[in-house]
Amino acid sequence: VLEAVLSRQSSGSSGINAEYGEVVQPRAALISTAPYSYIHRQPTNQVVMTAGMPGQQSPQQMADDATKKREIRLMKNREAARHCRVKKKEYLKCLEERVQILESQNKKLIDELKILKEFYIQHKKDYPDQNL
Numbered sequence: 001v002l003e004a005v006l007s008r009q010s011s012g013s014s015g016i017n018a019e020y021g022e023v024v025q026p027r028a029a030l031i032s033t034a035p036y037s038y039i040h041r042q043p044t045n046q047v048v049m050t051a052g053m054p055g056q057q058s059p060q061q062m063a064d065d066a067t068k069k070r071e072i073r074l075m076k077n078r079e080a081a082r083h084c085r086v087k088k089k090e091y092l093k094c095l096e097e098r099v100q101i102l103e104s105q106n107k108k109l110i111d112e113l114k115i116l117k118e119f120y121i122q123h124k125k126d127y128p129d130q131n132l
Contacts, residue, residue: 057065
């Protein structure tokens with residue numbers, strides 16, 4: 001980290017040190033640090049802001065983060081439950097349609113069976129000598 005600060009100090013630029021995940025800015029460019037959880041000043045003219053170091057968050061920030069995570073989790077859970085209910089309704093609708101189709105097929109088969117039985121009985125009466 002110190003090497004990155006020293007290299008930034010010698011070049012006079014500000015930016016992101018990708019290797020360490022830090023933002024290095026001159027002191028004059030520092031305005032608001034709301035999204036950063038921890039700021040420490042180097043002995044030089046630079047300020048190093050480190051985002052989200054868990055051991056260095058205040059209890060209030062940790063509670064806020066936990067609350068945000070809980071709210072996000074609950075929101076995702078609500079969306080998943082809504083999706084599940086929609087899928088269940090579609091599935092039940094499909095099953096009800098299938099029941100209707102099967103009931104109509106069953107009714108047709110019962111009617112066909114009655115017709116065939118009547119035909120068989122009539123045929124037996126018309127031709128008593130034949131063994132079927």
